[in-house]
Amino acid sequence: MAKNIVPSDVTLEITQIKSIIGGSQVQRDIVRSLGLKRIGHTVVRTADPVTVGMVNKVPHLLKVEEAK
Numbered sequence: 001m002a003k004n005i006v007p008s009d010v011t012l013e014i015t016q017i018k019s020i021i022g023g024s025q026v027q028r029d030i031v032r033s034l035g036l037k038r039i040g041h042t043v044v045r046t047a048d049p050v051t052v053g054m055v056n057k058v059p060h061l062l063k064v065e066e067a068k
Helices: 027-034 047-055
Strands: 011-016 042-046 060-067
Touching: 011 047, 027 047
Parallel strands: none
Antiparallel strands: 011 042, 011 060
16 A cells, blocks of 8 residues: 655656545546556656645555655
């Protein structure tokens, strides 16, 4: 699970680990706007305030790691 992350100049690897079925429409929209399409799908994003805010809204659905 993702912990509360703070904005920085770090690059994040964000992976969807749980389904959005049963989640609210807001949660579905957040996961989709991050660019995630299915369980196991990974995207690479910078840790800007917008991305960090979205990740912090749905931490139970995502796994977040610092990109290498």
